[in-house]
Structures are given as structure tokens and as C-alpha cells.
Amino acid sequence: KKTLTWVGFFFFISALGSAFAMDPYTFSFFRFIGGLAVGVSSIAAPIYISEISSPKNRGSLGVLYQFSLVFGILIAFLSNYFLTGFQGGQDWRWMLGIEALPAVLYLLMTFRIPDTPRWQILYKKNDQLALQTLEKIYGDSSTANDVLQQIKSNDAHQASKPQNFWSKKNNRVIILAFVISFFNQLSGINFILYYAPEILELAGFATKESLFNSVFIGLTNIVFTFAGLLLIDKLGRKQLLIAGSIGYIVSLTGVSVAFYQALDPQWIALFIFAFIASHAVGQGTVIWVFISEIFPNRARALGQSFGAGVHWVFAALITLVGPSVIAIYNTNPWPIFSFFAFMMVLQLFFSIFMMPETKGKSLEEIDLVINKNNYK
Template structure:
């Protein structure tokens, strides 16, 4: 694997670390903030806890604009600034509305990162390594999740303002990421869409890919000449890609993954674990997530996207069904944590490893950011709605019924994988787009 490509991919994918940390760090402050501000379940779930996710929705919907207009590199820089502001602001907030505002800003950073980072990495990667390199983004997400769980645990005893330290510590990796982002070049494929073919060729030459640079440039020129300037992702020509992106993004959240990550300590307490044990079990979730993400990233260019999604779907159905059964039958002790460990492993090796890779591959060069924006928007709209409803759903329907619903949704995901999802392993971005348009 080319060292320069790997280095630039690592830097761009570090946006995923900030994404993962920001998403989960709130779980350590969940109950403290509800008690501190005397919030109702509805206000706490839909405003305090979910505001970052609504910011993520806006970032995902409109993130394609700076990614297309300013370029992948400048957009990645903006992401680091947004995370820095969010971390400092939430740590210093003195009421739920100010807190929610700065969480919203962090959410913008998450939403835009799900477009710019995978697009950038996919556009500098050779076909044979693209899954692994884009998968580094997901690896960094779960590394950020693990570090957030661990940080929350270590800071939980520092006093009544522990939640401020939990949230404020993210300033340091955010600033570090912003500095590193200065050192990467612009995406050559983006440069080509801006009629900067000479600059694109220079970067392709620097990459030193084994793929023939002239062949790539010819393919880009061919696709560019065939692409009308008025095209968008919603025309009939790209309907199949649009359906694929919609379904993989929707099923990601209908597994309950974000709902679980946001409320992991609360779910463990519902299962009968003490508060401290519940927080410690959350760290175990982070380690399992990291381990199986590594396995997924290793296998994605070997077994392919479709097989990983198949294995993940089977694991989802089993684990979610067992969690539901645990609550129905009153199984206590480590039953729920063990089945949730299996759930996280299934997610990490399947949806977690595949989603951002797959969405970054299937639209043509001139529509990639728009396609990713659509997929990210679907993902984050559901990621905002579902976790914001969790406190109410748990109270009114019971934890077991909620997890049973997630299990049923994963049966439908399995059918999607078996009968609709194409394999994109080892195929150039230009070839993938052409095949899917013809299909």
C-alpha cells in the first residue's frame, strides 16, 4: 500500500475520531444533565440529548455544498473548527439551551464529516485498497467511541462538574486534527471536476498508484464528457443508486445502534447493573466495537462488502432477539451485556465497516458528494429521531419491545443484502458507476 495515500487517509479519517467521540461523550453526562436542569423525558431526549443529531442532519443535508464548492480539503479543515467550538462551548454552558446550541455545532461537524472524509479517501485510493482505506474512517469512529467511554469513566469521580470535563476534553484532538488537515493535498478527482486537470495529474503522480495515471485521466474525461451539467442524483438514470443508498442508510439506524450508544449506561442499569458497573460495561462495548471494526476493515477488500453485510445481518437478528428475550424473561446479571456485545460485534463487522465505503463508491464523480449527502441525510434524520424517542419508548412500550422491533428490521436488511445489494469490491469508482447506471 502506498505510504502517502495511507498517511493522507489516516489524517482525513481522523474526522471520524471526532465524530465518534462527540456522539458518545454525551452518554456520560446523560442523567446528570437531566437532574441538573430538572428536564422532562421529552425535553431531555429531544433537545439536550438529540440536538447534536439535529445538527448532524443539517450538516448532512447541506454538507455536499462546501464539499463540492470549496473542495474536500477545505471542508475537512472547517470540520475541525466546528468540533473545537462545540467542545469548548458545551463545557462552559450554564443552561440547557446554550448547551444544546453548542451540541448543534458539533453535530454540523459530524454531518459534514460523513460526506467529506469518505469522499476524499475514496477519491485518492486505488480500487484494490479502497475499502480498507475508507474503512479507516469507521475505525476512527469506533476509536473515538471507545476513548469517549474510557474518558467518561476516568473523569466520573472528579466532582459535580465532571460532565464539563467529559465534554471539554475534546478540544485537544479537535485542534490537533485541524493542524494535520493542512498537510494533505486536495482530491485529484475533485480538481478534475473544477477543470483543473493539470493539478489533478500532479497529485495522481505524487500518489504513485500502480493504476495507470493516464488510464484514470482518460476515464475521468470520458465520464465528464458524458455527464450533463444539469444532472442530479434524483433523475431516473440514478434511481437504483438512490434506492441502494437510502436502504443501507436507513437500515443502519433501524438496527438501533445510535440509540444504544447514546443510552448504553441507562440500558445496562435497566438490566439490573449498578451505575458504576453500567459505565464500566460501556467501556467493554467500546473495546468490542474497536476489535471487530479492525476485523471488518481487514476483510472488506478480501471478502467484499456484501458478505460482511450478510454476516452482520445474521448477528444483528440473533443478538437483538436475545436482548429482547432477556427483558421479557427477566434474565439478570451479564445476560444483556453479553448479547449487546454480540450486537456491537455484528454491527462493527457489517454495517459499521461497510456503510461509508459503499455510499462513497456508487455515484459518479460529479455527483459523489451529492449522493453522500443524501445517504448521510437519511442516516442522520433517523439517528436524530430514534434516540430522541428512546426515553419515551422505554417508558411506554418497554425495553424488550423496542429491541424486538430492531430485530425485525434486521430481517428486512438481510433480504436487502441477499436480493438487491451489488458487490463493489476491487472495481474502480468509474466502473462501479457505469455498471450501476446500466443496471
């Protein structure tokens, strides 16, 4: 809870500092503060949601985190579109500064939320407070007490075999977290989101049309993320990732072929929208829910940090090399999308043969299934 509160504070400071920056160094400093807040929120928010949810709704509630992200992206696209030309050369200050409004609203709301029951049991050693929180989550004292005992029993087993995070015991979950985070970025999602206007201009759209299509990319993202929210607790994490992988392969291959054959720009835009839809209902829906579920209670914070770290390291690399790659293939970028399509073929094999299903299980049951050899 305290971590989430500090995240809101840093978002607020970053927005105001960036908007009023007087030189590139100050601007970079406040953008760095914002980047830290984004990174920490990608660790703390999924953990918090997973630990205050029941097995029946943990997936859909977890997807609310991703839904909020893509909703924010859509709002940012719309905000930037409407603020273009608002104050000439100072437009960027308004585009960044307006972030302070949702940041302060979020900050105030964090003061009203409780700690998670697992935090209250494992770190505050307050079973009674945890039981009250569990009763709010499950709606009846009997189920809440059963869950309380399950959490304590699971922790007692982990405490009887203390090991560090990098021990052999956690090998499988570490590999799962790394691979799903790695493929998330090697799908090309941030490359396309970050450089959508440039890609669409290469396809033949004018600058204003490219910005307008970027708004539709954000709209597609939010619509299909909502679809994932409705489906994740019905179909499960594994099935959504398989479906998303197939969609990735088809859409990325389509973009590549359209660029290679110099087809009408509308085809490229259509395939990009299909790619965004595939991501939103697949990887975008699954990744943060899945990583927040698979680690044991006492390793969850480090595990989520590891998974988020892999995600953001590769996101940073994509951001770093993106302009250079676009410059190399500025006449025809079809090899870029062919590479991403190939990586998604590998993700399809991962989702079919390696990924376990976590739907409908408590966090302690998931630990028992994935790490069953450790309980013998």
C-alpha cells in the same frame, strides 16, 4: 479539503464553547455547532477517502473513517469513566472540553492534505495537478495517466447527458443509499450506544457497572471494526453486510429472549456485545464506504449528503423517542429488541437480493455497472 478544515474548526469551537457555557441556551448553541460538524464530516470525509484511494484499498481506507469514529467512542467512554467524580458537579465540563485536544490536532493536519484528483480535474480543471496526486496514490505515472483518462472519459459521458440529482438516471443509487442508511439506524445501534447504561441498568446492573460495561461495548466496537477493515477488500461489501445481518438477528433475538425470560444480566450483556460486534463488522464497516462509491462523480457530494441525511434524521428520531420508549417498556424492554431483530431480517433480504458488489472496481467502473442502462 477546505470543508474538512472547517469541520475541524467547528469541532474545536464546539468543545470549548460547550465546556465554558454559562447557561442552557449557550450550551445548546455550541452543541448544535458540534452536531453540524459531525454531519458535515460524515459527508466530506468518506467522499475524500473514496477519491484518494485505489480500487485495491478503497474499502479498508474507507473503513478507517468508521474506525476513527468507534475509536473516538471508546476514548469518550474511557474519558467519561475516569473523569466521573473529578470535580463533582463540574465533571461534564471536563468531559466535553477535552474534545478540543484532538480537534485542534485534526485541524492542523488538514492543512497538509491535497485536494482529491477528481476535484482537481472536474472543478479546478487542472489535469497536471491531478496527475501528480494520482501518481502519489498509484505509485507509477502509467497507471496514474490511465486513471486520469478514465475519469475524464466518464465525466465527458455524464456531461453529454446533464440531469439533476433526482432524475431517473440516479433512481437506483438513491434507493440503495436510502435503504442502507435506513437499516443502519433501524438496527438499533444508536439506541443501544446512546442508552447503554440505562439498558444495562434495566438488565440488573448497578450504575457503576453499567458505565464500566459501556467501556467494553466501545472496546468490542473498535476490535470488530478493525476486523471489518481487514476483511472488506477481501470478502467485499455485500458478504460483510450479509454476515452482519445474520449476527444482528441472532444477537437481538438473544437480548429479547433474555429480557422476556428474565435471564441472568450477564446473558443480556453478552448478547449486546455480540450485537455490537455484528454491527461493527457489518453495517458499521460497509455503510460509509458503500455510499461514497455508488454515486457518479458529479453527483457524489449530493449523494453522500442524501445518504448521511437519511442516516442522521433517523438517528435523531431514535434519540428523540428513545427515552419515551424506555419509559414505556421500563419493566421489560423485550419488544424493542424484537422489533429491531425483525428489521434486520428485512436487511438480510436487501443485502442478498438488492445490493451490488463494489469490491475491486474503480469509482467509474462502479458507476458503469450500477447505471449500465444509462450508458447504452
